[in-house]
Amino acid sequence: MLSTAEKEQIEHEIGMVPVKKAACIEALKIVQHHRRWVSDEGIQDVAGILDMSPEEVDSVATFYNLIFRQPVGRHIILLCDSISCYVMGLNDLHEELVSLLGIQYGQTTDDGRFTLLPNPCLGTCDHAPALMVDNDLYRDLRPEAIADILEKYL
Amino acid sequence: MERPLTQHITFPPLGLRQYEAIGGYQAARKAIKHMQPAEVTALVKDSGMKGRGGAGFSTGMKWSFVPMNVPGPKYLICNADEMEPGTFKDRWLLEGNPHQLIEGMIVAAYAIQATESFVFLRWAYKTAAQEIRKAIQEAYDAGYLGRNILGTGYSLEMHLHTGVGRYMCGEETALLNSLEGKRATPRSKPPFPQVSGLFGKPTIVNNVETLSYIPHIVNKGADWFQKLSLTADGGTKIYGVSGRVKNPGAWELPMGITLRELLEEHAGGMQDGYSFKGVLPGGASTDFLVEEHMDVKLDFAGVAAAGSRLGTGTMIVLDDKTCPVGFVHNLEHFFAQESCGFCTPCREGLPWTEKLLWAIEQGNGRMKDIEILASQTKLLGPGNTFCALAPGAMEPLQSALKYFREDFERHIIEEGCPYNHHHHLHSTSHEHLHR
Amino acid sequence: MNIYIDNKKYEIKEGKNLLEACLQLGLNLPYFCWHPALGSVGACRQCAIKLYKDEDDTKGRLVMGCMEPVRDNVRISLEDPDAKGFREQVIGWLMTNHPHDCAVCDEGGACHLQDMTVMTGHTYRDYRFSKRTYNNQDLGPFLNHEMNRCIQCYRCVRYYKDYAGGKDLDVFAAHNHVYFGRCGNGKLESEFSGNLAEVCPTGVFTDKTLQSHYTRKWDLTYAPSICQGCSLGCNTSAGERYGTLRQIANRYNGDVNGYFLCDRGRYGYEFVNSHQRIYEPAVRPHSNGAVKKEQVVEVVAEKLKKGRVIGIGSPRASLESNFALKQLVGAEHFYIGMSDADHDHTALALKILKEGPARTPSLHEMEHADAVLILGEDLTNTAPLMALAVRQAVRQQPMHETEQTLHLAPWQDAPMREAIQDKKGPLFILHTFPTKLDELATAIHRGAPDNLARIAFALAAKLGADVAPVDDLHDEEKTLVAQMADALLAAKNPLIISGYGSGWDHFMKAAANISWALQQQGRAPMLSFTLPECNSLGLEMLGGHRLDSAIDLMEKGGADTVVVLENDLYRRADEHVIDALFANAKEVILIDHLYNQTAEKATVLLPAGTFAEADGTIVNNEGRAQRFFQVFVPKGSVQESWRWLLQIAEKAQVPRLSSLQNLDDIVWAMCVAVPFFEKVQQIAPHADFRINGQKIPRESHRYSGRTATLANENVSEPKPADDIDTPLSFTMEGFRGEPPAPLIPYFWSPGWNSVQAVNKYQTEIGGHLHGGDPGLRLLEPHLNGRPHYFREAPDRYIPMPGHVHIMPVYSIFGSEELSMHTKGIAQSAQDFFCIYMNPEDMHQWSISPGIWVSFDVDHHSYQMVAVPNHWLPRGIAALNAGLPKSKIIDLPQCVKLSGAEALHATR
């Protein structure tokens, strides 16, 4: 069931677009914002409020990289795996992350703290390699700096 | 040297009052109050402005295709999805001077008589999102947006849309689908978005850099714009360099400076211990240029003559310690992952290409693989696929096969990577957090 | 227009794309994502060709044939090495993930992907890495799902969602992980899901009923057939092996069903293989009565010779069988075996269409209507393909606009949909219940049938019909009338639909009035009626007395013997009425194929061929007479009903039928006796028709194992059965070219083993079959005739205290008798029987939900569970019509709820 806040926000988005369906991505973002990921039930709920079928909504949800259809950790690490970061030492960062967190791409730490994901180009190539944790961008990274960064996120 | 686009970039950016203090929103006033929409379009056409989003199509011309006398809304969209690997120029403009972009959008919207406008911003640009949201609000408060702008009767709404991650969202027709809440698969052209775009209505999609330039053209004229450039393509351009150079970054420079000047003077040359092997001049989907191209003039025609594309003007340097096969594999991995899955060549051809490159890189390559790769670059060429993603993906590969063929062969003969790197990328693409 | 293909000049009509042009010209250009009914999207890139600027351009550029319009003097090449190489590689790409499991794939041998692979010459695989794999879903009883075979042509979702309006199938994920399916396991909700098996070019979606008794498609024996599922008469190809019917596939008919069938039609064939089939004649009460064929004919003839015989025909039997019975017993003793309501509706439809000035359209014409009005029908459940046609019709008006403003052709599917968005042409629906088409409607109006009919009468008046004024409409109703009038007058080809669906003939009368008025206003309206069964209209054309007069007659002792033709009379009137009829008969002779309640009463049983074991003609709701052909030689003593009747007539020395031997004979006799049927002689070539001296084979030349199949019994190959009735042979021998359209058993062309071969049989893509689509219309309107309007609108409906008016509710799965023998259809049907009532009525009469209510019909008491339904207006109740457990047949009925009055009084 959508919360009142979710419903209100989605209704607001519906008001912004000429057809209800056009609010689909916004609605998914809202649900994910409140719950960190979008469950099957979330898909049903969004479908209900937008007069769409769950299939239509899930078709959109599964297309995009950053709508999570499985549970994720409290913090999302997006490691840029594109070309400039690759040239500038992505591999070392990746190894460091894997060894510190004990997880691979797509996985979540047992304590539910972090989910590690590769991310195409973060658009900060002059400061490669880079990663984002939640809304924070970290640039010009060396593997040694990773542990301290992770410390900040509980 | 004039740097119209970037001279007022600050972090945090200028607020509305500060922006107005340096002459901001004069162009919007001038256009809306004193020019006919068609005049604005004609001016931009005269300036010779070519779109900075990668394809380099005349901006004024694009606007002129919008039918002016059809009923219903028209749309202006700023493409701020910047996701082309190696590209980071729009971020600079978005974070550093959002009012300049908004003003450009107002003028552009006025020129096509759009009533709705969107900034389609990629998810990762969190700071930009904040700044733009703030700036849009300021512009509304000051009467530059909303109903009856500056008392002229012209009205324009502006919205910020943040994406949910797909390179395809940058392709202008896929972007429209995404804005309609759908899967970001591209649309066939014709009909072009200018005629049938967002919600089937006339729509213009322009890049951040393109739109940010518009106020300056309106203020200072077509001739001025032409003269900024060293070559026939007018204006300045934001160039960027990343990779193993001493001073990676982005600079606004006259259109048509040479590659050498950019790499050596601005980027400071290669880092110690590394030497130059090649460069992708305009993002991941452009062909390599190599040593012999150092004196190529960096404008649309100059780079094209050298067998590549100016693209986004942001260069990625390949150095001598980085394996070209691994480098290209990284790119093809990206493209294969970001294919929308709509057309066959792209959906199936790119993963195959990626797997071949991975096999070669791992020492499992065969000489025939090089042939297959070469034939893929032709088969996935322009016109053969539904949109420009796959042809773009083939550009670095085809030129790598041309310039670094020996590297490919050595991998196969030596059954391993001579650069002795270790790699983390897995050739099987995983569908993270999807069903 | 002229076009040049590989430097050869061809002529072609404007408006098509180059792929269509090539196919139409007989050239082999491979494709996947394009479909003639779905248009082009350019996704698969398989139809690549070279396009040249002009004569001097030698390089040309690669384009997709399906995405380029035909232009005058355009120059293209299919043979160009770049184009050929690219097309081959498209298959190469698809094969990187396709599992190459043809040997175990249901589609194998009839697979578009296989055909295209051969066509492009892709033979060797360069790909040496692993393939992606998927989990499959359980999509219910009708379709298998095998996603690994998917080639991502997107046809399934485009058909299912865009064309058929389905919601629960979509594409998920991206890049080479795209997945086509539902959110989870579960039956596909669309009533048109079965078409996926034909729309999918490979083996992702395949027919589950075929799989349950699987045979390679090339090993089926096929005949051109007509669906028996409803009154629309969709054309089918029925396939048999080893004495069981195994598959119904679409048989293209440009005028009727085009490329698609509904799931009742596609899957409702299992009754042919049912355990309840009657294979041998039986005579009661003697023993358990097996008798020989010859004997039973004699027994029956003897009984008939005694006279005092009546015959009861059937709307699900062929014209020929009904005619034979009518002749056998004599016209004055022939009764139409329909319920009174069905009879009234059908007779009214015939009268309106025969005498009035409005034309009844084909399904194909309906797709092109530019405004639609539906009166009292839930088409998805009463005439499914008509619902599909209306779905296409509502796109006409916005498409025309877009064609003009954006210069888009209708085949440019994606841009067309984008430009149209959710704009729709006018569609109005007046019905008591919600229908699946409501989502497309400009306006819907609900209420009691009489009140809805009043609105329709008011509309007719507004359009100028000479009818009594309806002057007590509410404002809202008046606005609706004005809105509908404007929309219909603005249209060139408005379509008015009504029929038997709500059991109220006022709807049909109003529909006639509206169409006639529009006709007089200079429009070209189309008037279409849904009818109860596959040959309702044919039987009505043949004519006969009402069933209730047979019942009266028997009650008065007016006859001793009743001959019942392919009819379970317990579905025609309430149980006690039919019980009485049989009780009054000394002999009941039943000719039918399934052991049913009527069969229990029969004193003589004659096993009749189903549509798959018989030849015959039926007339659809359009008045189109169509021939179905015997698919296979039946087991036991089964034969066509008309053949039984001819044999009996022979023995009984009935002069009206003497010396008729075969199908041509009886058709001839029928046309002589009833000149109205004259054209029926021409709907298919006669039995002596030959091409190059050869018959048309029912089996493909790929048919396997003929000499081996019976080797365990007899090593000498038995003589194949003769077909004395038609130009078709039961073997694989015969003429290999293209037969005349009515005789096409299956579509096949060299290199085209899948259903897509149909392209080769059409005069233009999506157009008529060569030589014209099968079937002939027996009804043409007197367009300039003066209409005799139905003058009286019904009175406003005022509920009578303590009474309810029960209306029927039809359902695609459940209401039709024969299709319910298919397990999947029975599973999809409502599985309990109840009476739906208005909740306030229930409250007022203290009937709580789930409680039994009782009422009397004709002094017989019935009990039923009451279920509230808030769509029902006060005083109106409803029953699921046709369900096997149904006891109340003759609907609508006004009944008094027992005790209700008393309850009412105490309030």
Ligand SMILES: Cc1cc2nc3c(=O)[nH]c(=O)nc-3n(C[C@H](O)[C@H](O)[C@H](O)COP(=O)(O)O)c2cc1C
């Ligand atoms: C796969 C793909 C991705 C693209 N991504 C972007 C992008 O992120 N930003 C952008 O401005 N243009 C992008 N483009 C180009 C746009 O389609 C379009 O040409 C551009 O936004 C037009 O702007 P302009 O006329 O100002 O250059 C992309 C094109 C393709 C084929």
Ligand code: SF4
């Ligand atoms: S199988 Fe379907 S999903 Fe796959 S290609 Fe075919 S129709 Fe489409």
Ligand code: FES
């Ligand atoms: S049939 Fe033309 S691209 Fe698919």
